[in-house]
Amino acid sequence: MRAWPRIPLAIALSALTTVAVGTWVQGGMPAAALVNNLGFVALGAYGMGCAVLAARASSGRMRGTWICWSIALAGWTAANVIWSVHEFVLHREPFPSPADIGYIVFTVFACGALVLAPIGSAGQSRMRLLLDGLIVALSLFMLSWVLVLHSVYETYRADRFALGLALLYPVADLMLIAIAVLVLARARHEHRRTMGLVTAALVAMTLSDTAFALLTARGAYVSGHAVDTGWLVAVATLGAAALLSLDRSPAADTAAAVPTRMSLWLPYLPLLVGGTLTSVAVLDGVLQLAAPAVIVAVCLRQSLASWENRRLLRMVAEQALRDPLTGLANCALFNDRLAHAMALRQRDDRAVAVLSLDLNDFKVVNDSLGHPAGNELLTRVAERMQACVRAGDTVARLGGDEFAVLLEGRVDHSHDIAHRIVEAFDAAFTVDGHSMLMRPSVGLAVAANDEPGLTGDELFKRADAAMYAAKRSRTDGVHVYTAEMRLVYQEHPGLARVPHPGVKGRGVAAVQLLGELRQAIDHLELAVVYQPKFDLATSRVVGAEALLRWPHPTRGLLSPDEFLPLVRRHGLMGAVTELVLAKALDDAAGWSAQGTPVPVAVNLFAPAVADPDLPSRMLRALRSRDLPAGALTVEITEDLFLDDIERTCAVLRQLRASGVRVAIDDFGSGYSALSYLRQLPIDEVKLDRQFIAPITADPRAAEVVRAVVGLAQVLGLSTVAEGVEDAETAERLRDYDCDIAQGFHYSPPLTQTAMLALLRAEVNPAQAPAEARSS
Numbered sequence: 001m002r003a004w005p006r007i008p009l010a011i012a013l014s015a016l017t018t019v020a021v022g023t024w025v026q027g028g029m030p031a032a033a034l035v036n037n038l039g040f041v042a043l044g045a046y047g048m049g050c051a052v053l054a055a056r057a058s059s060g061r062m063r064g065t066w067i068c069w070s071i072a073l074a075g076w077t078a079a080n081v082i083w084s085v086h087e088f089v090l091h092r093e094p095f096p097s098p099a100d101i102g103y104i105v106f107t108v109f110a111c112g113a114l115v116l117a118p119i120g121s122a123g124q125s126r127m128r129l130l131l132d133g134l135i136v137a138l139s140l141f142m143l144s145w146v147l148v149l150h151s152v153y154e155t156y157r158a159d160r161f162a163l164g165l166a167l168l169y170p171v172a173d174l175m176l177i178a179i180a181v182l183v184l185a186r187a188r189h190e191h192r193r194t195m196g197l198v199t200a201a202l203v204a205m206t207l208s209d210t211a212f213a214l215l216t217a218r219g220a221y222v223s224g225h226a227v228d229t230g231w232l233v234a235v236a237t238l239g240a241a242a243l244l245s246l247d248r249s250p251a252a253d254t255a256a257a258v259p260t261r262m263s264l265w266l267p268y269l270p271l272l273v274g275g276t277l278t279s280v281a282v283l284d285g286v287l288q289l290a291a292p293a294v295i296v297a298v299c300l301r302q303s304l305a306s307w308e309n310r311r312l313l314r315m316v317a318e319q320a321l322r323d324p325l326t327g328l329a330n331c332a333l334f335n336d337r338l339a340h341a342m343a344l345r346q347r348d349d350r351a352v353a354v355l356s357l358d359l360n361d362f363k364v365v366n367d368s369l370g371h372p373a374g375n376e377l378l379t380r381v382a383e384r385m386q387a388c389v390r391a392g393d394t395v396a397r398l399g400g401d402e403f404a405v406l407l408e409g410r411v412d413h414s415h416d417i418a419h420r421i422v423e424a425f426d427a428a429f430t431v432d433g434h435s436m437l438m439r440p441s442v443g444l445a446v447a448a449n450d451e452p453g454l455t456g457d458e459l460f461k462r463a464d465a466a467m468y469a470a471k472r473s474r475t476d477g478v479h480v481y482t483a484e485m486r487l488v489y490q491e492h493p494g495l496a497r498v499p500h501p502g503v504k505g506r507g508v509a510a511v512q513l514l515g516e517l518r519q520a521i522d523h524l525e526l527a528v529v530y531q532p533k534f535d536l537a538t539s540r541v542v543g544a545e546a547l548l549r550w551p552h553p554t555r556g557l558l559s560p561d562e563f564l565p566l567v568r569r570h571g572l573m574g575a576v577t578e579l580v581l582a583k584a585l586d587d588a589a590g591w592s593a594q595g596t597p598v599p600v601a602v603n604l605f606a607p608a609v610a611d612p613d614l615p616s617r618m619l620r621a622l623r624s625r626d627l628p629a630g631a632l633t634v635e636i637t638e639d640l641f642l643d644d645i646e647r648t649c650a651v652l653r654q655l656r657a658s659g660v661r662v663a664i665d666d667f668g669s670g671y672s673a674l675s676y677l678r679q680l681p682i683d684e685v686k687l688d689r690q691f692i693a694p695i696t697a698d699p700r701a702a703e704v705v706r707a708v709v710g711l712a713q714v715l716g717l718s719t720v721a722e723g724v725e726d727a728e729t730a731e732r733l734r735d736y737d738c739d740i741a742q743g744f745h746y747s748p749p750l751t752q753t754a755m756l757a758l759l760r761a762e763v764n765p766a767q768a769p770a771e772a773r774s775s
Contacts, residue, residue: 037080037083037084037087037088038084039232040077040080040083040084040228040231040232040235041077041080041081041084043232043235043236043239044073044076044077044080044235045077046235046236046239047073047076047077047235047236047238047239047242048070048073048074048077049239050238050239050240050242050243051066051069051070051073051238051239051242052066052070053242053243053246054066054069054242054243054245054246055067055069055070057245057246058245060118061116061117061118062117062118062191062245064113064116065113065114065116065117065118066113066242066245068109068110068112068113068116069109069110069113069238069242071105071109072105072106072107072108072109072110072113073106073235073238074105075101075102075103075104075105075106075109076102076103076105076106076235077102078102078105079099079100079101079102079103079105079106080099080102082097082098082099082102083097083099086099103169104168107168107169107172107173107176110176110202111172111175111176111179114176114179114180114183114198115179117183117187117191117195118187118188118191132178132182134175134178135178136174136177136178136179136181136182140174140177140178141171141174167213169209169212169213170206170209170210170213173202173205173206173209173210174206176202176206177199177202177203177206180195180198180199180202181199183195183199184196184198184199191245193244194241194244194245195241197237197238197240197241197244198237198238198241200237201233201234201235201237201238201241202234204230204231204233204234204237205230205231205234207230208227208228208229208230208231208234211227211230212227215227320332321333323382323396323397325375325378325379325397326378326379326381326382326397327382328382328386328395328396328397328403329394329395329396329397330396330397330398331396331398331399333394333396334394334396334398334404334406335456337394337406338352338354338406338456338459338460339456341406341408341456342447342454342455342456342459344408345447346452349449350408350409351408351409351410351411351414351446351447352406352407352408352446352447352459353406353407353408353411353414353418353444353445353446353447354404354405354406354407354444354445354459354460354462354463355404355405355407355414355417355418355421355442355443355444355463355478356402356403356404356442356443356444356445356460356463356464356466356467357385357402357403357404357405357421357440357441357442357443357467358401358402358403358440358441358467358471359381359401359438359439359440360438360439360440360441360471360569361438361439361569362374362377362400362401362438365377365431365436365438369431369432369434370432372432373431373432373434376431376432377429377431377436377438378397378401380429380431381403381429381438382395382397382403384421384424384425385403385405385421385424387424388417388420388421388424389405389407389417389421390409390413390417392408392409393405393406393407393408393417394406404460404463405417405418405421411446414444414446415444415478415480418442418444418478419477419478421440421442422440422442422477422478425437425438425439425440426518426522428515428518428519434512435512435515436512436514436515437514437515437517437518439572441467441468441470441471441479442466442467442470442477442478442479443463443464443465443466443467443468443469443470443478443479443480443481444463444466444478444479444480444481445459445460445462445463445465445466445480445481446480446481447459462481463481465481466479466480466481466482467479477574513563513566514566516552517550517563517566517567517572518572520550520552521572521575521576521579524579525550525551526548526549526550526576526579526580527548527549527550527551528546528547528548528549528580528583528584528587528752529546529547529549529749529750529751530544530545530546530547530587530600530749530750530751530752530755531544531545531547531742531747531748531749531750532544532742532746532747532750532755532758533545533601533720533740533741533742534740534741534742534746534747535739535740536721536730536733536734536738536739536740536741537734537739539746540762541598541758541759541762542598542599542740543598543599543600543601543633543740544598544599544600544601544755545600545601545603545635545742546580546583546584546600546601546602546603547560547749548560548564548576548580550562550563568605573605573608574605574608577602577603577604577605577608580602580603581602581618581621582621584600584602585600585621585622585625585627585631585632586625587600587752587755588600588625588627588631588632589625589626589627590752590756591755591756591759592627592631594756594759594760596756596759596760596762597631598759599630599631599632599633599661600631600632600633601632601633601634601635601663602632602633602634602635603635603636603637603665604634604635604636604637605637609634609636609648609651609652610647610648610651611651612647612650612651614651614655615651615654615655615658615660618632618634618655618658618660619658619660622660628659629658629659629660630659630660630661632660632661633660633661633662633663633683633684634655634660634661634662634663635663635664635665635686636662636663636664636665637665637666645679645680648680649679649680649681652680652681652682653681656681656683661683661684662680662681662682662683662684663682663683663684663685663686663720664676664677664680664682664684664685664686665686666686666688666722667685667686667687667688667691667708677711677712677715677717682717683717683718684717684718684719684720685708685712685717685718685719685720686719686720686721686722687705687708687709687719687720687721687722687738688722688723689722689723689743691704691705691708692705692721692722692723692724692729692733692743693723693725693729695729695732695733696726696728696729696732702732705721705733705736705738706736709736709737709738710736710737713737718739718740719738719739719740720738720739720740720741720742721733721738721740721741721742721743722742722743723742723743724741724742724743724744724745724746725743725744725745726745727745729745730745730746
């Protein structure tokens with residue numbers, strides 16, 4: 001409960017205690033009657049004020065409920081004022097009197113408040129509530145008639161007006177209790193505590209009204225009697241219910257209305273008890289057995305039908321909120337829980353995060369193995385994701401291969417769970433007898449504490465933007481939302497759910513190859529060979545480019561063109577780059593230890609160059625092997641640059657400042673080569689083999705190469721020619737003042753051992769390996 005309602009509630013409880021103690025200690029005495037009546041007026045005003053506050057703070061049907069309670073309690077308070085005036089000022093009998101008009105107003109508007117209570121949105125729910133209330137009320141009336149009301153009737157039967165009033169209150173109270181209990185049984189979870197207090201208040205009032213009618217019939221009632229305590233408790237409890245509604249938690253799950261067990265048998269239990277006792281009291285002979293037996297049979301029959309309806313409604317409710325394939329929450333349930341979590345965050349400053357996940361190349365599975373296999377894969381994915389989260393988190397399938405996770409609690413927990421979900425995809429999935437590796441694009445957005453107005457929709461859009469950034473980068477891991485991602489998302493609002501490029505034309509073989517590739521990466525089974533780089537002026541080895549190979553157990557030695565597309569499309573490039581870098585630096589350290597140091601060049605997947613942690617990781621790797629920064633050259637493939645040139649330039653500047661050389665690989669294979677020469681901080685340009693191959697036969701191609709080499713010299717960049725296959729090409733490049741060449745004219749790619757032999761031959765030419773040859 002919020003802090004501020006506690007003060008009026010404490011005042012009300014204190015007043016209630018004082019009045020109740022005074023009534024019980026001095027029951028029937030004038031002083032007790034005066035205290036009692038003043039307490040009635042004070043507590044009535046208190047209850048009315050609380051109901052007005054609740055009405056102002058509520059909305060929809062709940063607001064109408066508290067407006068009705070405000071009017072009802074106003075009538076009850078006015079009635080007690082009139083009663084007190086008649087008793088202590090006019091010295092008249094207060095029952096019957098004009099005060100009964102106020103009590104009747106209370107009864108009418110209390111009934112309206114209960115009917116307006118939010119138990120369902122359909123008119124049929126309210127009509128069913130009235131009918132059930134009528135059944136319970138009449139059943140309780142029969143029971144009360146047999147036990148109490150018959151004697152009241154006999155007392156007032158000569159005065160029809162007094163008889164009507166004497167019976168009106170207990171009978172109306174029974175009706176109110178019946179409706180209140182039924183509303184409580186059908187109430188939404190967030191309203192049940194409030195309705196529980198309302199029901200308790202009406203029970204206390206009914207007990208006092210019934211006792212009042214019986215005492216009045218016997219001439220034994222006076223103001224300040226102990227029976228008045230029930231009315232005091234009733235009004236104080238209604239005020240507490242109003243205050244409690246001010247602190248109602250936000251709505252929980254939206255679901256189809258499934259009746260509770262209590263709501264099924266509740267209308268029939270009073271009928272069973274009241275009908276049976278009435279039959280026994282009124283009937284005789286065989287009818288005393290037959291009538292109750294019929295009542296029991298009808299109640300059982302109706303209960304069975306209600307149970308079946310409840311079972312069907314539960315099935316409908318489950319289908320409305322669950323994905324039928326995976327059993328996860330669907331979009332409707334996810335959005336509802338997200339709104340609920342964001343409301344709690346505004347109230348309690350709870351951390352909320354949303355993870356958006358999309359399977360890469362899921363269409364390959366559907367196209368290659370069929371939709372049943374795709375459905376089986378989605379089920380397996382759902383099981384793994386569900387195993388990674390906590391009991392209070394929500395995993396949802398939004399449609400197709402799109403999933404979302406709602407995470408509540410500490411921010412670091414959200415990050416840990418997101419990484420666990422990504423790691424859950426490390427193991428291959430077995431679907432329809434085929435082993436395949438699926439990689440997700442994952443985006444995470446966390447609601448920051450300095451954004452109190454952030455909505456659930458906006459938070460999900462941020463997670464979607466982060467997922468879109470992950471898909472564009474084609475890199476593994478969790479991508480956490482940043483403001484830059486949002487800008488891209490706004491510029492391309494339709495791209496957040498663009499399908500991943502996928503593997504085309506390979507079918508089941510591509511899916512199987514992907515699983516084998518992941519295993520090879522995990523087991524460090526990929527191999528690295530080295531393409532020596534020769535100084536064109538001296539023909540000496542000045543470096544080596546690390547090239548990736550895959551010794552496949554059944555397909556033989558695979559070149560990069562045969563598996564790198566899979567690596568790029570499935571987010572494995574980061575792991576492969578780390579593997580190549582580690583092996584290349586290990587071999588470079590080995591050559592240096594043998595007295596033949598030579599720099600190694602490693603290709604980087606261009607999106608990885610935008611990673612601000614890249615320079616520190618590379619320097620740690622160099623230092624751990626006692627290698628200088630100049631022992632490493634980073635080659636970036638020119639045709640795969642991302643749009644974020646500013647971030648890429650910042651990372652490259654850090655690398656160069658530390659001593660690592662930077663080169664553009666395959667220069668000329670893309671569409672923005674000259675702009676990159678101007679924008680990027682680089683040391684070296686590697687001319688693509690497509691530029692080099694035709695220079696001896698095509699004068700235009702030769703002039704282009706000459707111009708690029710001259711431009712590089714003007715910019716202070718060294719030039720490397722790739723794919724030099726013959727002596728004539730080498731001689732032409734030497735004439736153009738190109739600095740370095742590599743290709744089969746000098747040497748094919750060499751293993752680590754062969755490369756060491758080549759380096760030793762620099763000292764002793766007799767030790768040169770057979771596969772290496774000079775110009």
